[in-house]
Amino acid sequence: MESPNLEFEYGDTDTPTAELSELYSYTEEPEFGLNRDYFEEDFKGHVNDRRWRELGVEEQRAYIMRLLDALEVTDRDKRLKVARAILYLAQGVFDECDTEMDTLHCSRHNIFLLYEMGVFTALLELLSMEIENNQACSSAVRKPAISLADSTELRVLLSIMYLMVEAIRVEMEDDKPEWKSSRETFKTELASPLCNGEPFALLLFTMVTKFCSMNAPHFPMKKVLLLLWKTVLFTLGGFEELQQMKVAARERISLPPLPEDSIKVVRSMRAASPPASAMELIEQQQQQKRGRRSRRPLVKQDSLDTYNERDPFKNDDSRDEEEDADDADNGLEGEVDPLDRDVIIQPPPPPAPLRPPTERVCFPKGLPWAPKVREKDIEHFLETSRNKFIDMLLGECGIYYFMPWAVWKPCVLVFQIALLKLLLAAAPTSKAKTDSINILADVLPEEMPVTVLQSMKLGIDVNRHKEIIVKAISALLLLLLKHFKLNHIYQFEYVSQHLVFANCIPLILKFFNQNIMSYISSKNSICVLDFPHCVVHEMPELTAESLEAGDSNQFCWRNLFSCINLLRILNKLTKWKHSRTMMLVVFKSAPILKRALKVKQAMMQLYVLKLLKIQTKYLGRQWRKSNMKTMSAIYQKVRHRLNDDWAYGNDIDARPWDFQAEECALRESIEKFNARRYDKNQNSEFVPVDNCLQSVLGQRVDLPEDFHYSYEMWLEREVFSQPIQWEGLLQAQ
């Protein structure tokens, strides 16, 4: 009945091994052997009797050179074989390894070598070629049933690139110094206009939009999205870097430091659970009732139930049926509500030991978040100063290198809609429609399953595939929103508004309108098929039972991660926006969000509670009265705003809200921002200060005649002849 707190640590990603195994679908598993075979075939032809790991570094380099040369053949099949050999290297030459750790070490070593040899750039060219391969696109469009056979080349290329980005992105303790510098170089490279004057991420985004416009249904979207997410994570930085940048930015414009580190605060929060006392109450009554009988049937609850709060923190799906009137457990006054009936009627669980007083749910001495006051004037002032100061002084450091806003801006609409389409398609509650995009193209085998076991396996694979896609999109969107917000508030508003207009809010709510508990605890994985386990160990025989049993994890990390990301995105879109908060009310999000509270994880509950808190004013006194547990949880866990009358405020008649007017006003401000900064004819007063060193130094400046004439003399007089008072440095100021 009461599930324990989920031991979940939120972060940028899951463990490196988990991320690695999610790159491959189970249907791809036979290709590991294929990679190895092609490699060994070629390797044996050039290196007799020795294994890869026995070679010296120079020899390994030389071999890689050979492979690179071999890539430049016109025969597509030959190129594929070479690519597979390279992939095998990137995968860690697992046939020569005994353990998974071994494989990972070898993989890392190989990848840095591959990077040094310029393999990434070569692959990038091949990738560009494949993307522009119109023949492949058109044949794919005409194909009635696409399978993963149609994306083989792309999958191999993308896999190698993903392995490289991941391995180089993650810093490890025993990294060699040259690896550290490779990391920095790669990071800069990825952010720069690598291919056709565009950053790598933009290329991947183009793949996404091409796929979503149905022009390239064979593109392996899962891999593209994973690679895109990790590239953005690598080049821009994750949550910790964001926090550091935020702190630094505040310092620069002399804002007081943040009152707390939100990541740390959330980590120490515990999930809300039904108070111990409720359990005791039920125990008491169970004891009172045992042995009593009465003929009074249970009274069926009427519609007043809608006002009675179902305990939002208990997982009790079984209480939805209220049919059995035969159970004659009866009407003592003060009996527990039939909604909690299950507890009484079923064979009583071993009585929970009454917890000692110290373990009682106690009100914390302090609340986790320091209260804030938001004075609209200060906010407005800050915004305008940001426009003037941050724009002018800081420039757009981070995002500029990633993708100049001017380049990004026209595409953002299209990319976002594409991402949302994919999210919708991958959502667990989505129903496959024939004319919508098919995100399963890269997981479906050529031949459909024949046996029950095969069907089960494919079913698990497909669900896992969708879960990973949701994970990548949710993480990517959140990361981008955070970076845009830090960079410039109007970039963030621009992106947010487009997301809202693209119906992101109902989409996310629809996503949560499912059995969240079963989504969080889904077991769509087959451990023995996970890489690198599957290549290092003997493959046991799969049985239906073992597939059903799944793994021993308490919950599914990636699904919980996705849920939290989506909640955070929803918060970012609706925060401080009355019109969007009203959308939450109108879409009847409160019951959906309350159901999500069942998940015993503090961070997820926090973001749900925040979304409920902004709505309480509009939900009416009845709702608040009937949802005291939720109100209490909000009080305990969500930061208080001193001017916010969330508990007592009552704005039911705020309904004639002018959604249009608010969003239009915002849009106007955004347009002004974009016009002011990015349009061709710029008012010189608002031109941002150019602080890119190279462009400043590269400018031609016409110096006056007399400067040319007198410069050397000036130098001689003012610089070279002046003795330097070095002792001045030693004097205290």
Place this chain on the structure above:
Amino acid sequence: MALCLGQVFSKDKTFRPRKRFEPGTQRFELYKKAQASLKSGLDLRKVVQLPEGENINDWIAVHVVDFFNRINLIYGTVSEFCTERSCPIMSGGQRYEYRWQDGDLYKKPTKLPALKYMNLLMDWIEALINDEDTFPTRVGVPFPKNFQQVCKKILTRLFRVFVHVYIHHFDSICNMGAEAHINTCYKHYYYFISEFSFIDHSELEPLKAMTERICN
């Protein structure tokens, strides 16, 4: 909404103490042990007095709304335990019974389950509070002449919430650790209604013993 308050709230119809009653079961006595209090350092008796220069109707209005909000939430904390089966009538133990009458859907005093009574009561108060003619919010608009009478009826009925919660649901309150909170709210409420003599003594009868103990 022209309420003829005298008719609607005839005491002898909606508040009915029974002449003969069985002594309550143990649970109905629990509240008598009420003691805990939030030690806020405020002298609640002083705090309710009308400050210098303050308009009495403003003072009353603010308190009525505040008490309404708080009592609403207090009831909310035990509402899951207050069901049609547990509390088939709105009552204060075996002795006191309340019936609902509003001149609208309920023209005669009607016995209702506590839950239903509460909902109707809260809705009724909310409607009054939201009514600009009764509780004006715009500057310069005066309070109606019968304002204090209306408040008297509101506060009288709100008192019944305390009665029901203390007598029927005090165990839940204690289990939640909310005893101090309800006691403090009650004390504040009691001092306020005493200060301005809003509630008749007979209505206060159900909680008399407890009040004597904690409001001193």
